Amino acid sequence: MRKVAVVAAASRQEEKMLDNEVEMMVPLITDVRTQTGLDQTDICFTCSGSSDFLAGQAFSFVMTLDAVGPVPPIAESHVEMDGAWALYETWVKFQMGVIDTALVYSYGKPSPGSLQDVLSTQLDPYYVAPLWPDAHSVAALQARLLLEQGAITPDELADCAVRTGTAENREDYFSQPLLSDPLREADCPTYADGGVALILASEEKADELCDRPAWITGIDHRIDAHHFGARDFTAVPSVRLAAQNAGVHDGPIDSTELHAAYTTHDLLLRKEMGLGIPDTPQRSYPIQADTLMASGLLRIAEAARSIWDGSANRVLAHATAGPILQQNLVCVLEGKEN
Amino acid sequence: MTDVSVPSSLDGVEPVQSVRTPIRLEYTFTPGVAAQTYLREFANKKILGVVSPVDGAVLVPPRGADSRHGALCDEFIEMPHTGHVGSFCVTNVPIPGRDLDLPYISACIFLDGADIGFLNLVAECPPEECRIGMRVEAVWKPDEEIGMTAENILYWRPTGEPDIPFGAAGVRGWHVREEGEANA
Numbered sequence: 001m002r003k004v005a006v007v008a009a010a011s012r013q014e015e016k017m018l019d020n021e022v023e024m025m026v027p028l029i030t031d032v033r034t035q036t037g038l039d040q041t042d043i044c045f046t047c048s049g050s051s052d053f054l055a056g057q058a059f060s061f062v063m064t065l066d067a068v069g070p071v072p073p074i075a076e077s078h079v080e081m082d083g084a085w086a087l088y089e090t091w092v093k094f095q096m097g098v099i100d101t102a103l104v105y106s107y108g109k110p111s112p113g114s115l116q117d118v119l120s121t122q123l124d125p126y127y128v129a130p131l132w133p134d135a136h137s138v139a140a141l142q143a144r145l146l147l148e149q150g151a152i153t154p155d156e157l158a159d160c161a162v163r164t165g166t167a168e169n170r171e172d173y174f175s176q177p178l179l180s181d182p183l184r185e186a187d188c189p190t191y192a193d194g195g196v197a198l199i200l201a202s203e204e205k206a207d208e209l210c211d212r213p214a215w216i217t218g219i220d221h222r223i224d225a226h227h228f229g230a231r232d233f234t235a236v237p238s239v240r241l242a243a244q245n246a247g248v249h250d251g252p253i254d255s256t257e258l259h260a261a262y263t264t265h266d267l268l269l270r271k272e273m274g275l276g277i278p279d280t281p282q283r284s285y286p287i288q289a290d291t292l293m294a295s296g297l298l299r300i301a302e303a304a305r306s307i308w309d310g311s312a313n314r315v316l317a318h319a320t321a322g323p324i325l326q327q328n329l330v331c332v333l334e335g336k337e338n
Numbered sequence: 339m340t341d342v343s344v345p346s347s348l349d350g351v352e353p354v355q356s357v358r359t360p361i362r363l364e365y366t367f368t369p370g371v372a373a374q375t376y377l378r379e380f381a382n383k384k385i386l387g388v389v390s391p392v393d394g395a396v397l398v399p400p401r402g403a404d405s406r407h408g409a410l411c412d413e414f415i416e417m418p419h420t421g422h423v424g425s426f427c428v429t430n431v432p433i434p435g436r437d438l439d440l441p442y443i444s445a446c447i448f449l450d451g452a453d454i455g456f457l458n459l460v461a462e463c464p465p466e467e468c469r470i471g472m473r474v475e476a477v478w479k480p481d482e483e484i485g486m487t488a489e490n491i492l493y494w495r496p497t498g499e500p501d502i503p504f505g506a507a508g509v510r511g512w513h514v515r516e517e518g519e520a521n522a
Contacts, residue, residue, distance in 0.1 A: 013433070018368060019368075019370050019371060019373075019402075020368055020369060020371075020402060022402045022409070023371055023402040023403070026403050026408055027410070029408060030409075030410075040407075040408065056365035056367070065405070066403045066405035066408065067403055068408045069409070070404070071406035071407060078465060110369055111368070112365045112366050113364065114363070114364070117363055121361060125358060126359065129359065130359040164497075238386045244490045291459075309489070
């Protein structure tokens with residue numbers, strides 16, 4: 001397996017941004033190119049993730065290429081998925097041996113529309129989407145099963161909310177009204193506009209571009225069934241398998257960056273991947289600011305940052321897409337070469 | 339179709355050939371700094387362009403970045419209301435949702451001093467007389483109908499001035515600039 005590292009990252013999140021997608025991404029893309037001293041002609045491959053359903057515009061990613069600058073022409077690709085999957089596509093391209101450097105970015109601006117409605121459109125178009133279930137209610141279906149089965153307890157939810165910064169203490173948590181019963185506001189994400197850009201480099205290049213490259217030593221993504229009736233809401237076999245294939249258990253994990261937009265998801269992901277409750281906090285929490293299409297790639301950026309600043313040496317980054325943890329990507333980043 | 343086993347009550351019924359599941363999503367578009375600035379002044383009958391920080395190219399209408407290089411453009415300049423036709427198309431077939439008399443001319447308009455063109459209508463000109471390099475000027479809506487919208491200019495009409503040379507018209511301006519000459 002060819003070694004690939006994250007060597008630069010830039011990100012921005014705000015609850016409601018008045019810049020358009022291009023104005024939001026230019027400073028981030030410029031920042032990572034400046035950090036590495038690369039200009040666009042030095043970058044072998046550019047790959048992005050975004051959703052037309054957020055922009056309300058067909059082929060919206062093409063317009064965002066204004067922020068990259070395709071003159072002279074660039075090798076480019078796009079996924080209608082979280083940017084973590086754009087990173088996976090790019091990683092595969094590295095494995096093919098055809099690139100040495102890459103720009104990966106993703107962004108989402110849910111504020112112009114209704115994200116709850118947009119998320120409904122990802123559901124089964126014949127039997128489920130026409131009923132317009134909102135995302136919090138779908139998450140609540142899962143939460144009730146987990147609670148009634150005893151897989152998680154209300155106190156665990158409260159402690160998770162405290163740990164992820166959405167409640168001050170248990171008392172504060174239990175005083176909140178139920179939003180989508182059994183979920184309270186502190187269990188559910190606050191949505192934000194935002195974007196993230198990364199530079200990846202091969203083993204031949206990474207050390208030139210970064211003092212302490214964050215090496216991708218394992219990466220895998222898996223998907224569970226689409227139809228709600230075909231899934232066990234209390235288990236996430238896809239993340240279990242992805243973690244296993246990414247080699248999560250081959251060594252100690254110093255810190256985790258989970259794409260958990262609900263307290264229930266944080267607890268369930270930890271259970272499925274055999275992770276304990278962390279001593280060190282995540283660098284940022286999707287439950288406080290979740291940016292559809294960017295939150296997953298941002299987890300990988302945050303994992304890389306904790307390697308760059310020396311606070312960790314082996315970090316797990318996780319990304320999810322689809323309703324209630326349907327698709328999962330797990331990536332292990334390491335500071336030292338093995 | 340594969341054979342399926344259905345209750346006998348469904349024997350011989352007409353097959354369902356389509357299902358309607360209407361989806362409607364509403365958006366409040368965020369124009370961004372560049373388009374906001376442009377549209378505010380457009381409502382005052384002014385046309386703004388931006389200057390590329392990379393090579394000084396003038397881009398109209400502003401989109402926020404020099405799309406060739408991914409560089410933010412924050413220097414705005416006011417443009418004249420005259421330009422030329424960079425290329426054009428004569429439409430002879432009705433398009434659903436377009437209430438225009440046929441035939442009509444769609445053209446890439448290059449304002450004087452601009453390095454890129456934009457799409458607009460050309461009128462007061464028989465289609466057979468429209469040509470690349472033809473000089474045109476803006477025909478605005480009546481003042482009371484002007485607002486923050488791309489619809490402020492009804493169309494562009496010939497000025498009658500001499501054409502600019504074919505080789506200097508339209509997007510060729512890029513290549514002139516690349517060779518180090520200023521684009522008129």
